Amino acid sequence: MSIDKNQVKKVAKLSRISLDDSKLESLSKDLASILNFVEQLNKLDTKKTEPLSSVVDKTLEPRIDKINDGKIKKEILKNSPDKNEDFFIVPKVVE
Amino acid sequence: MSDFNKSSLSEIVNLIKSKKVSSSEITSHYIKNIEKGKKLNSFITTCFEEALKKAKEFDNKKNFNGLLPGVPLAVKDLFCTKNVKTTAGSKILENFIPTYESSVTHNLWSEGAILLGKLNCDEFAMGSSNETSYFGNVINPIGKDLVPGGSSGGSASALAANLTPATIGTDTGGSIRQPASFTGTVGLKPTYGLCSRWGIVAFASSLDQAGPMTKNVEDCALLLEAMSGYDGKDSTSINKKKEKYSKNLNQKVKGLKIGIPKEYRIENMPKEIDSLWKKGIDILKKSGAKIIDISLPHTKYALSTYYIVAPAEASSNLARYDGVKYGYRSNKGKNLIEMYENTRGEGFGDEVKRRVLIGTYVLSSGYYDAYYLKAQKVRRLIKNDFDKCFKSVDAILTPSTPSSAFKIGEKTNDPISMYLNDIFTVPVNLAGIPAISIPAGQDNKGHPLGLQLISKALDEQKILNIAFAMEKSIAFKQSLNRWWE
Numbered sequence: 281m282s283i284d285k286n287q288v289k290k291v292a293k294l295s296r297i298s299l300d301d302s303k304l305e306s307l308s309k310d311l312a313s314i315l316n317f318v319e320q321l322n323k324l325d326t327k328k329t330e331p332l333s334s335v336v337d338k339t340l341e342p343r344i345d346k347i348n349d350g351k352i353k354k355e356i357l358k359n360s361p362d363k364n365e366d367f368f369i370v371p372k373v374v375e
Numbered sequence: 376m377s378d379f380n381k382s383s384l385s386e387i388v389n390l391i392k393s394k395k396v397s398s399s400e401i402t403s404h405y406i407k408n409i410e411k412g413k414k415l416n417s418f419i420t421t422c423f424e425e426a427l428k429k430a431k432e433f434d435n436k437k438n439f440n441g442l443l444p445g446v447p448l449a450v451k452d453l454f455c456t457k458n459v460k461t462t463a464g465s466k467i468l469e470n471f472i473p474t475y476e477s478s479v480t481h482n483l484w485s486e487g488a489i490l491l492g493k494l495n496c497d498e499f500a501m502g503s504s505n506e507t508s509y510f511g512n513v514i515n516p517i518g519k520d521l522v523p524g525g526s527s528g529g530s531a532s533a534l535a536a537n538l539t540p541a542t543i544g545t546d547t548g549g550s551i552r553q554p555a556s557f558t559g560t561v562g563l564k565p566t567y568g569l570c571s572r573w574g575i576v577a578f579a580s581s582l583d584q585a586g587p588m589t590k591n592v593e594d595c596a597l598l599l600e601a602m603s604g605y606d607g608k609d610s611t612s613i614n615k616k617k618e619k620y621s622k623n624l625n626q627k628v629k630g631l632k633i634g635i636p637k638e639y640r641i642e643n644m645p646k647e648i649d650s651l652w653k654k655g656i657d658i659l660k661k662s663g664a665k666i667i668d669i670s671l672p673h674t675k676y677a678l679s680t681y682y683i684v685a686p687a688e689a690s691s692n693l694a695r696y697d698g699v700k701y702g703y704r705s706n707k708g709k710n711l712i713e714m715y716e717n718t719r720g721e722g723f724g725d726e727v728k729r730r731v732l733i734g735t736y737v738l739s740s741g742y743y744d745a746y747y748l749k750a751q752k753v754r755r756l757i758k759n760d761f762d763k764c765f766k767s768v769d770a771i772l773t774p775s776t777p778s779s780a781f782k783i784g785e786k787t788n789d790p791i792s793m794y795l796n797d798i799f800t801v802p803v804n805l806a807g808i809p810a811i812s813i814p815a816g817q818d819n820k821g822h823p824l825g826l827q828l829i830s831k832a833l834d835e836q837k838i839l840n841i842a843f844a845m846e847k848s849i850a851f852k853q854s855l856n857r858w859w860e
Contacts, residue, residue: 283736287736288732291732291735291736291739292732293716294735294739295690295719295731295732295735296694296697296712296715296716296719297716297719297720297723297728297731297732298713298716298717298719298720298721299720299728307728307729307732310729310790311729311732311733311736313789313790313791314682314729314733314790314791315733315736317678317679317682317791317794318679318680318682318683318746318750319679320675320676320679321676321679321680321683321749321750321753322749324673324676324753324756326749326752326753326756329752329753329755329756330752330755331748331751331752331754331755332751332752332754332755332758333581333751334581334611335567335568335581335758335806335807335832336567336568336611336613336807338613340610341610341614343607352474355474355475356474356700358472358474359470359471359472359474359700359701359702360699360700360701361698361699361701361702361703361704362704368699368700370699370711370714371708371709371710371711371713371714372710372711373710373711
């Protein structure tokens with residue numbers, strides 16, 4: 281499996297991570313070596329195997345639909361890099 | 376004042392309980408050690424004033440209960456601590472001050488423990504050498520040029536150097552057991568769901584588990600007892616009665632069946648690791664255990680499976696770092712999307728970027744089935760291997776790591792050679808079962824090496840007991856000349 285610079289750029293876009301062009305070369309090399317490494321799984325026949333997404337053998341427990349905390353607006357906003365009264369501030373989205 | 380550097384956590388608990396020393400004395404002792412241990416770079420944040428205040432409050436109390444009365448402890452900087460900065464070793468959380476407490480640390484404070492500070496770790500726990508932290512490398516007290524392992528590297532270093540009497544870490548693919556092995560300490564990764572994940576900075580949610588790191592097995596049982604327990608705030612928390620690991624600790628090994636998996640005898644394994652393993656087998660034989668050869672045929676696929684599942688989950692978990700609600704925000708970018716991209720580009724380090732990119736790639740349209748779904752299927756095969764073996768054995772003995780602590784910078788240029796460190800620890804996380812690493816010997820350079828005991832889910836007491844018996848026979852000794860002071 282090889283992964284070229286354009287593919288790395290595409291994945292970086294999907295991941296919302298800006299990358300320096302100078303790093304693309306070494307990153308695509310790293311990613312290719314990791315993908316090559318994991319490729320060995322294809323040697324295994326898993327046609328009859330069910331995927332395992334959780335090792336905990338239980339279904340999610342329902343809980344009573346009741347607010348058990350809340351009124352923590354101040355705390356929630358405390359760590360925001362930019363806020364105004366009750367709102368998070370972000371760069372302009374709509375022209 | 377007696378030399379607390381030789382005291383275990385359990386001994387300190389007894390000294391405080393019997394009022395032979397005060398919490399303030401013990402706390403001051405560790406604060407001094409931390410101040411003298413700056414060269415190790417094991418701490419990101421210290422909270423000395425608050426710790427001394429709490430110790431004094433404790434000393435003024437007439438009655439106290441709890442497993443850790445007035446005991447000062449430092450914890451990995453992946454646990455959210457209320458009003459104390461929590462960075463996960465990342466620039467993106469450099470100034471994050473949680474307004475809530477993780478359930479596991481909450482449990483420790485409820486048992487009487489006092490927070491000393493927050494310990495360095497690989498960025499978002501992604502690493503095996505503590506070289507990916509934004510706050511710099513951590514040094515192994517065993518040697519100036521050695522890594523302490525990772526990702527709980529600060530925890531292991533601080534513990535081995537006696538900057539904290541015990542500590543807690545997290546283990547997603549070996550992040551407690553590998554650094555424990557590299558520093559001559561004890562580390563346990565509990566059954567998935569035994570300790571709450573609530574309030575721990577998430578890496579790979581189906582694998583992450585918090586666990587104790589201690590000087591000996593008795594301390595390990597005590598700390599596990601204190602930190603574990605059901606938590607309704609974690610949807611995968613196991614609802615069962617709390618175990619009394621320390622009270623039930625014994626050295627009865629006679630008649631137990633111990634499996635030795637042939638697949639762990641990997642190619643090019645150093646002779647020293649092999650002879651350490653044999654030594655462990657001999658000790659168990661002498662104690663009356665029955666040694667049984669077993670096979671875990673899918674072991675060789677575990678690392679590949681892990682390096683699909685863990686990055687995939689990480690790429691989803693780390694989507695929350697968007698520079699809006701908390702954490703670092705870049706001031707570059709013309710619009711919202713560019714702000715996101717620059718925030719994450721500037722805020723994440725190289726290894727985190729690599730893993731988020733890999734994770735995004737294996738989850739992206741057209742590749743999901745070939746990578747992610749395939750890995751989940753192989754994960755089932757790996758778990759089935761263990762399930763099958765535990766029908767005929769009580770526990771499995773393996774080496775903890777394929778080598779002793781390596782040099783700083785030795786493996787940073789090749790991600791795969793770094794990943795290979797976790798070859799013996801990763802399968803356990805994929806299967807969700809518990810494992811403990813105990814120091815078992817030294818290599819020819821005098822660097823510690825660990826052995827790992829694995830059991831089926833929720834059988835922590837059994838591996839603690841076997842480890843307790845082995846610890847006595849091994850009588851591991853490590854004397855450090857405190858060169859960092």
